[in-house]
Amino acid sequence: MKISIIGLGLIGSSIAIDLRKSGFGKIFLGVDANEIHQIEAIELNIVDQIVTLEHAIAVSDLIILATPVNISTQILPKILDKISENSFVTDVGSTKENLIEVIKNHTNRKQFVAAHPMSGTEKSGPNAAFSGLFENKIAIICDAENSNKKALDTVEKMYQSLGSNVIFMTAKAHDEHVGYVSHLSHVIAYALAVAVLEKEKSGEDILKVAAGGFTSTVRLAKSSAEMWTPIFEQNKKNILPIIDIYMEKLAEFRQNLEENNTEKINEFIKEANKIKKIL
Amino acid sequence: MKISIIGLGLIGSSIAIDLRKSGFGKIFLGVDANEIHQIEAIELNIVDQIVTLEHAIAVSDLIILATPVNISTQILPKILDKISENSFVTDVGSTKENLIEVIKNHTNRKQFVAAHPMSGTEKSGPNAAFSGLFENKIAIICDAENSNKKALDTVEKMYQSLGSNVIFMTAKAHDEHVGYVSHLSHVIAYALAVAVLEKEKSGEDILKVAAGGFTSTVRLAKSSAEMWTPIFEQNKKNILPIIDIYMEKLAEFRQNLEENNTEKINEFIKEANKIKKIL
Numbered sequence: 001m002k003i004s005i006i007g008l009g010l011i012g013s014s015i016a017i018d019l020r021k022s023g024f025g026k027i028f029l030g031v032d033a034n035e036i037h038q039i040e041a042i043e044l045n046i047v048d049q050i051v052t053l054e055h056a057i058a059v060s061d062l063i064i065l066a067t068p069v070n071i072s073t074q075i076l077p078k079i080l081d082k083i084s085e086n087s088f089v090t091d092v093g094s095t096k097e098n099l100i101e102v103i104k105n106h107t108n109r110k111q112f113v114a115a116h117p118m119s120g121t122e123k124s125g126p127n128a129a130f131s132g133l134f135e136n137k138i139a140i141i142c143d144a145e146n147s148n149k150k151a152l153d154t155v156e157k158m159y160q161s162l163g164s165n166v167i168f169m170t171a172k173a174h175d176e177h178v179g180y181v182s183h184l185s186h187v188i189a190y191a192l193a194v195a196v197l198e199k200e201k202s203g204e205d206i207l208k209v210a211a212g213g214f215t216s217t218v219r220l221a222k223s224s225a226e227m228w229t230p231i232f233e234q235n236k237k238n239i240l241p242i243i244d245i246y247m248e249k250l251a252e253f254r255q256n257l258e259e260n261n262t263e264k265i266n267e268f269i270k271e272a273n274k275i276k277k278i279l
Numbered sequence: 280m281k282i283s284i285i286g287l288g289l290i291g292s293s294i295a296i297d298l299r300k301s302g303f304g305k306i307f308l309g310v311d312a313n314e315i316h317q318i319e320a321i322e323l324n325i326v327d328q329i330v331t332l333e334h335a336i337a338v339s340d341l342i343i344l345a346t347p348v349n350i351s352t353q354i355l356p357k358i359l360d361k362i363s364e365n366s367f368v369t370d371v372g373s374t375k376e377n378l379i380e381v382i383k384n385h386t387n388r389k390q391f392v393a394a395h396p397m398s399g400t401e402k403s404g405p406n407a408a409f410s411g412l413f414e415n416k417i418a419i420i421c422d423a424e425n426s427n428k429k430a431l432d433t434v435e436k437m438y439q440s441l442g443s444n445v446i447f448m449t450a451k452a453h454d455e456h457v458g459y460v461s462h463l464s465h466v467i468a469y470a471l472a473v474a475v476l477e478k479e480k481s482g483e484d485i486l487k488v489a490a491g492g493f494t495s496t497v498r499l500a501k502s503s504a505e506m507w508t509p510i511f512e513q514n515k516k517n518i519l520p521i522i523d524i525y526m527e528k529l530a531e532f533r534q535n536l537e538e539n540n541t542e543k544i545n546e547f548i549k550e551a552n553k554i555k556k557i558l
């Protein structure tokens with residue numbers, strides 16, 4: 001199979017590495033506007049050739065769209081305009097309703113499979129890519145009924161060859177779920193980093209005493225603006241009310257503390273501890 | 280040296296393991312109200328003997344107080360009441376001003392060294408203890424001028440033998456600094472867990488799609504109420520305004536998103552990204 005990766009970031013590059021390893025794909029073509037990414041992806045043998053988007057569309061059996069989500073909404077219609085009859089396209093973005101809305105009436109809609117592998121790191125680019133990123137992770141396929149069977153089969157097998165467990169969901173449920181477990185975590189980490197860096201700037205050397213707990217909580221604050229600003233914008237409808245719910249919880253904790261309500265603070269923490277049963 | 284560990288939790292037990300390994304201590308005595316902890320600590324060879332607090336005070340060269348901070352404020356005065364002239368006591372608690380206030384006028388104040396090793400995990404008890412927990416980590420000694428030289432030397436050497444880097448700070452600065460980099464991270468994680476678990480309870484299976492980012496951000500929510508409720512209460516003075524500052528940052532992000540202010544969202548994330556230079 002000839003596979004094109006559009007966007008040679010951490011996700012696109014890591015997919016290519018393991019699809020080559022598993023034998024799922026034979027020839028890998030890469031499309032990326034960033035010249036450093038182009039060079040790295042060739043040097044690391046992630047793709048065999050850097051090509052134009054037009055070339056990739058013309059010759060690929062499977063096109064994997066792995067650009068930031070604001071770019072994907074621009075590129076996907078162009079891919080569907082020109083895609084060959086027996087080829088398929090899938091994306092890996094963290095927001096789904098918006099992208100599907102853009103192409104919902106496209107003649108070739110059924111050749112597209114909306115998907116989201118639930119894995120990543122805070123790093124970016126081909127250099128950050130690695131084998132095994134998707135192993136034993138969830139891959140979500142959205143609105144499967146709107147893709148044709150062969151396209152679905154191909155994408156499902158692709159994720160199986162990466163070692164992922166495929167689950168199915170509506171785009172609507174997906175966007176709300178990842179709003180809670182992924183997008184909110186990023187908002188939380190960004191706000192924590194901004195608050196602590198502002199304090200640090202005031203001349204207090206507080207990061208000197210930072211330990212593993214802080215490092216863990218703030219890790220996602222290293223994630224790039226290029227990728228995350230459009231995710232927040234596309235999932236605004238879900239994220240705004242989720243931030244409100246989160247801030248209510250913070251306010252509840254704060255009030256219990258202000259009122260010296262030991263029992264309520266204890267209850268709050270014990271409720272939070274239940275996450276142990278799940279994670 | 281004969282060393283007593285008061286409180287055989289993760290921290291007390293991990294200190295004992297490495298002080299034995301390094302040869303800093305020869306005989307280790309343990310005091311803990313929890314019978315399961317007593318049995319585990321003996322079975323794991325963390326301490327040689329379980330004794331009463333009175334016995335520990337009577338025979339030890341060094342007493343390490345590693346109980347939850349509300350227990351430490353009750354026990355430390357009793358230790359200082361009966362401590363031998365050439366023995367010392369140190370604590371490991373996450374709050375310092377409160378504990379020091381309790382014993383500031385005690386005749387034997389100078390035999391106490393207020394300290395805080397900046398390391399831990401979300402787990403508890405002797406079973407969770409391990410060698411190397413304090414290696415290359417910061418240990419903070421507070422208000423050093425109020426301890427006698429021999430006590431200070433002993434505690435400093437103890438942390439050096441654990442592989443830690445000792446730094447000095449006032450109790451006041453300590454409590455504010457850890458409020459930012461440790462206590463706030465815990466509040467954030469507890470509130471995130473409570474918010475997500477509440478949503479999960481409403482019948483939506485959202486934790487099924489949780490990936491590494493969520494796991495990292497929420498990790499500290501597994502930390503015990505027994506340990507953390509008294510920390511929050513003792514550091515309330517610092518934590519309340521820090522929560523307010525954090526919530527202002529969240530509100531700022533939220534407003535930028537609501538107003539579709541792409542430029543401001545980008546700036547916010549790029550500001551947060553600066554944490555990369557430090558961590």
